[in-house]
Amino acid sequence: MVFQRKHILGLEDLTAEEISLILDTAESMKEVSLRDVKKVPALKGVTVVNLFFEPSTRTRSSFEIAEKRLSADVLNFTPTQSSVVKGETLLDTARNLEAMGATVIVIRHSMSGAPWLLARELDSSIINAGDGSHEHPSQALLDLFTVREVKREIQGLKVVIVGDILHSRVARSNIWGFIKLGAEVRLVGPPTMMPQDVEKMDVKVYYNLEETLKGADVVIMLRIQMERQGSGLFPSLREYSRFYGLTRERLKLAKEDVMLMHPGPINRGVELSSEVADDVHSVILDQVSNGISVRMAMLYLVASGGGNA
Amino acid sequence: MKILIKEGHIIDPSEKLNKVGNILIEDGKVKSYPSDTKKLEKGPTIEVIDAQGMVVAPGFIDMHVHLREPGFEHKETIRTGCEAAAAGGFTSVVCMPNTNPVNDNASVTEYILLKARTEGIVNVFPIGAITKGEKGEILAEIGEMWEAGCVGISDDGCPVMNSRVMRHAMEYVKAFGIPVISHAEDIDLSGHGVMNEGFTSTVLGLRGIPNASEEVMVARDITLVELTAAHLHIAHVSTAGAVRLIRDAKKRGVRVTGEATPHHFTLTDRAILNYDTNAKVNPPIRSQKDVDAIREGLKDGTIDVIATDHAPHSEDEKKVEFDLAPFGISGLETALPLSLNLVKEGILTLPELIRKLTFNPAQIVRINRGTLRVGATADVVIFNPDKSITVDRNKFRSKGKNTPFHGWQLSGCVRYTIVGGKVVFSS
Numbered sequence: 001m002v003f004q005r006k007h008i009l010g011l012e013d014l015t016a017e018e019i020s021l022i023l024d025t026a027e028s029m030k031e032v033s034l035r036d037v038k039k040v041p042a043l044k045g046v047t048v049v050n051l052f053f054e055p056s057t058r059t060r061s062s063f064e065i066a067e068k069r070l071s072a073d074v075l076n077f078t079p080t081q082s083s084v085v086k087g088e089t090l091l092d093t094a095r096n097l098e099a100m101g102a103t104v105i106v107i108r109h110s111m112s113g114a115p116w117l118l119a120r121e122l123d124s125s126i127i128n129a130g131d132g133s134h135e136h137p138s139q140a141l142l143d144l145f146t147v148r149e150v151k152r153e154i155q156g157l158k159v160v161i162v163g164d165i166l167h168s169r170v171a172r173s174n175i176w177g178f179i180k181l182g183a184e185v186r187l188v189g190p191p192t193m194m195p196q197d198v199e200k201m202d203v204k205v206y207y208n209l210e211e212t213l214k215g216a217d218v219v220i221m222l223r224i225q226m227e228r229q230g231s232g233l234f235p236s237l238r239e240y241s242r243f244y245g246l247t248r249e250r251l252k253l254a255k256e257d258v259m260l261m262h263p264g265p266i267n268r269g270v271e272l273s274s275e276v277a278d279d280v281h282s283v284i285l286d287q288v289s290n291g292i293s294v295r296m297a298m299l300y301l302v303a304s305g306g307g308n309a
Numbered sequence: 310m311k312i313l314i315k316e317g318h319i320i321d322p323s324e325k326l327n328k329v330g331n332i333l334i335e336d337g338k339v340k341s342y343p344s345d346t347k348k349l350e351k352g353p354t355i356e357v358i359d360a361q362g363m364v365v366a367p368g369f370i371d372m373h374v375h376l377r378e379p380g381f382e383h384k385e386t387i388r389t390g391c392e393a394a395a396a397g398g399f400t401s402v403v404c405m406p407n408t409n410p411v412n413d414n415a416s417v418t419e420y421i422l423l424k425a426r427t428e429g430i431v432n433v434f435p436i437g438a439i440t441k442g443e444k445g446e447i448l449a450e451i452g453e454m455w456e457a458g459c460v461g462i463s464d465d466g467c468p469v470m471n472s473r474v475m476r477h478a479m480e481y482v483k484a485f486g487i488p489v490i491s492h493a494e495d496i497d498l499s500g501h502g503v504m505n506e507g508f509t510s511t512v513l514g515l516r517g518i519p520n521a522s523e524e525v526m527v528a529r530d531i532t533l534v535e536l537t538a539a540h541l542h543i544a545h546v547s548t549a550g551a552v553r554l555i556r557d558a559k560k561r562g563v564r565v566t567g568e569a570t571p572h573h574f575t576l577t578d579r580a581i582l583n584y585d586t587n588a589k590v591n592p593p594i595r596s597q598k599d600v601d602a603i604r605e606g607l608k609d610g611t612i613d614v615i616a617t618d619h620a621p622h623s624e625d626e627k628k629v630e631f632d633l634a635p636f637g638i639s640g641l642e643t644a645l646p647l648s649l650n651l652v653k654e655g656i657l658t659l660p661e662l663i664r665k666l667t668f669n670p671a672q673i674v675r676i677n678r679g680t681l682r683v684g685a686t687a688d689v690v691i692f693n694p695d696k697s698i699t700v701d702r703n704k705f706r707s708k709g710k711n712t713p714f715h716g717w718q719l720s721g722c723v724r725y726t727i728v729g730g731k732v733v734f735s736s
């Protein structure tokens with residue numbers, strides 16, 4: 001199978017085969033990361049811009065390392081040092097970068113759909129590095145990759161996603177990804193943080209964490225954003241933590257070999273009790289290093305396939 | 310100057326006319342319905358329009374447009390807005406007060422009317438603001454605006470959130486006999502919503518505006534109009550619940566009327582699946598269930614009027630992130646063909662449709678238009694209901710090219726628009 005897409009905007013529009021191809025490619029890329037000289041010439045001469053309109057250390061660094069391992073020329077562009085503060089529109093900013101020779105643009109934006117605007121109006125390949133509450137495909141792909149590495153097979157797994165589903169792009173991308181690869185996905189969180197009609201994504205919705213955790217193979221904890229306090233969606237972090245925080249006791253309800261995942265950074269004592277946070281740290285670090293391989297795969301497939309071959 | 314419109318299918322719901330015939334226009338008025346035209350045609354100063362196979366109706370009245378002038382001339386001007394209206398078959402437009410400055414006092418009303426007289430090719434009837442600056446706090450000088458020519462009051466674009474202020478507006482306006490037009494929206498429930506709340510907003514990760522946001526305000530305003538016995542008109546009805554509330558209120562004899570836009574009875578929120586900002590509008594386009602309910606409301610008379618909520622914006626303003634794009638659809642030049650779909654689908658008869666575009670809005674804003682009776686001002690539209698067209702936004706007269714219908718194949722084409730006995734548009 002050949003990857004035909006020019007952009008990777010989300011997991012919603014990828015097929016199961018395309019997702020598997022990205023994961024398979026990431027496996028080969030992981031092998032590069034284990035070498036002494038962690039570099040291949042796949043993207044030599046290709047200029048990749050990391051256009052990050054939202055603060056991000058983890059995702060941006062991960063993309064940057066991935067780009068460099070593929071020998072791309074990398075430009076990091078963040079709005080604080082740019083013309084955006086002078087009122088330039090997103091399209092004008094991106095067109096300028098394109099005029100400088102960028103052919104792949106990795107974009108992170110606080111507003112849902114921003115990568116779609118670029119994909120529609122520009123010639124470059126667009127990789128969505130997280131847009132608003134919409135999608136975060138590279139995070140979901142690395143979650144899938146990490147789970148597949150441990151469990152061998154996604155098909156038939158019971159996957160629980162806990163927390164603020166309403167505002168979570170990680171949740172949406174993971175739902176699409178796990179569902180397409182045949183897992184059963186359960187969502188749990190306060191009803192105020194459950195988006196309308198989300199059941200139509202073929203997931204099961206729960207409000208009780210204990211009940212949801214029974215028999216789970218994978219638990220994905222979402223970060224509670226501190227600024228959501230006072231939004232009226234939940235009374236206090238204390239109460240949130242009592243009902244939806246993951247403790248060792250609660251985790252025992254899941255399967256013995258449950259994988260606990262978190263896109264980071266963790267709020268200790270809120271969504272995860274401190275002792276659980278320590279327990280899961282190893283998987284989180286695995287996720288981080290797998291992130292580089294997955295992003296290498298995304299960059300490679302987009303730059304060499306579809307509209308750019 | 311005389312115009313003879315020959316052998317058209319004349320439909321005038323105000324006169325219960327629905328027959329093939331001739332109309333003679335003289336000195337800007339409907340002069341007569343001559344049965345024998347041979348002698349007339351030989352006259353030296355007569356323009357003869359062969360209307361065979363075409364519908365001849367009172368010029369359409371759009372009781373909900375945004376002409377943007379003064380203040381937002383990059384989006385639209387009174388001149389371009391009127392040209393768009395004429396191209397759409399509208400001979401009168403009722404313009405909303407959310408200009409800059411807001412039309413909340415007689416001097417702004419007079420400015421709009423002066424501009425309309427000098428540059429507008431169709432009739433312009435302004436709506437005054439309910440409150441100063443549309444801030445929802447202090448009543449605007451409604452009496453003076455009425456004297457200057459305002460035909461209704463509305464804070465369109467913003468709701469009047471304070472129920473006491475709305476009550477007083479309804480009471481106060483009774484002295485002038487004009488309607489209160491409600492932009493029914495609870496802004497706290499809408500939050501920072503940018504589209505309909507439902508499965509589509511969930512998938513897109515966009516903030517939703519629930520149906521309840523409209524319905525709680527429709528319910529409140531119906532309650533207040535029962536208290537005050539004013540005339541309430543609900544603008545741009547978008548939800549099944551709002552249709553039901555208006556229907557029930559009408560059954561109780563409450564003086565409430567309602568309008569729906571072509572986009573609300575045509576599109577569902579799936580039009581936004583590719584983040585098309587040209588489909589971003591407030592109230593948002595909603596679900597199929599709501600579309601069906603609005604069509605049912607049009608059919609059973611719950612919804613009296615089809616109005617466009619013509620809301621032109623510049624290209625630059627719409628070519629941005631979905632959250633940042635302004636709400637609004639440029640509607641004047643697609644209204645007729647989209648409305649004719651209702652006839653094609655058996656929801657309305659052609660006379661029923663024309664009534665919602667002419668006589669009904671004229672009654673609500675109490676203007677002496679929307680009729681072809683002998684002696685009336687000769688505002689006439691002549692259109693071919695069967696001619697296929699392809700919507701091309703680049704051909705819009707309006708400065709606002711923001712339509713989600715670009716490229717659509719529809720039928721219905723305006724051939725002549727006549728305002729006060731003068732042809733202002735022909736194709």
